[in-house]
Amino acid sequence: MSLHFSVLASGSTGNAIFVETEDHSFLVDAGLSGKQMEALFAKIDRDMGKLSGLLVTHEHSDHIKGIGVLARKYKLPIYANSKTWTAMDHLIGEIPLDQKFTFDMETVKSFGSLDIESFGVSHDAAEPMFYVFHHNGKKLVLITDTGYVSDRMKGIISNAEMYVFESNHDVQMLRMGRYPWSIKQRILSDVGHVSNEDAALAMSEVVGEKTKRIYLAHLSADNNMKDLAKMSVTQTLQVRGHIVGEQFELYDTDPKIPTVLTAV
Known part of the structure; x- marks a missing residue:
């Protein structure tokens, strides 16, 4: 399995x-x-x-x-x-x-054939961390709730088969939206959330020949839209030399509807 x-x-x-x-x-x-x-x-x-x-x-x-x-x-x-x-x-x-x-x-716990690797992210919490799942030579990366993706993080998450990757907001929607300026500053900060464009820039540096699917996650209900996120990420990846639909597929996620149970 x-x-x-x-x-x-x-x-x-x-x-x-x-x-x-x-x-x-x-x-x-x-x-x-x-x-x-x-x-x-x-x-x-x-x-x-x-x-x-x-x-x-x-x-x-x-x-x-x-x-x-x-x-x-x-x-x-x-x-x-x-x-x-x-x-x-x-x-x-x-x-x-x-x-x-x-x-x-920054440690690994093993459960049978599954190795789970933890790594730190940049978010306004006590000690936020996400996970990479390793199984039979394949790799699933979960990374949301981070203000930016550091070189250290990129090294840990590079060339995975599957990514669940934060694409939280469109910067222009956030700047023009209803949130108080203090909240906007927090989201835009290095301990907030990555934008569509910044997420795509990070993706462009970590996807590899093994990468099959990327799921855009933690989309803001107020400052993003599924179609906008996919379009923005697709365009930025294309500029950086990655063709969505040929090298890998891009999917969205939902606050209420699970994605199909998928094999890595």
Whole structure:
């Protein structure tokens, strides 16, 4: 069995990604209510009770809203780094000690044939990090919630078969939109979110001959649109010498509708 994944939900209202191999499965973040998460699992025909654990990226509510209730209901292990545990402990309710595990940044944990690599990103959270899943020589990269993509990050995520990549906002829509200037500054900062164009510039430096699919994630409901994001990313990639539809495919994600469970 291959490595499979589905972006269950992606956006400012909640984020969650499901990843499975033949012997283990993980939920990366659970930023929706327990009931909503169960409904999303039903849509991909998977049983939440069979999860091997919950992986946390950072403590913002759109990533941890359902973590506590799901962990308690299904007795699931939770993995997060120490600073994230400190920041989210009071937000997710009481968790039994035997379900609390530390997953340090810049380390690898192995679960059978699956190796999960953590790496730091630049976001206004305690110690935000995302994950690369390695299985049978193939690589799935999850990277959202970062103000920029550093050379260090690019080295870690380069030439993966699949990417779930942040494409948060169109800069012009954000600048002209209804958000207070302080919020706009935060989003545009190095600890905010990457724009469509900046995401594409980073993609152009990390995609390789193995790359098959890129999923545009964490799109802002107020400052972006699916078609605009795909057009902007496609155009920027083309300028940098990458042809969408020939070298790899580009997909969008949704706050409420899971992507099709796909083999890496």
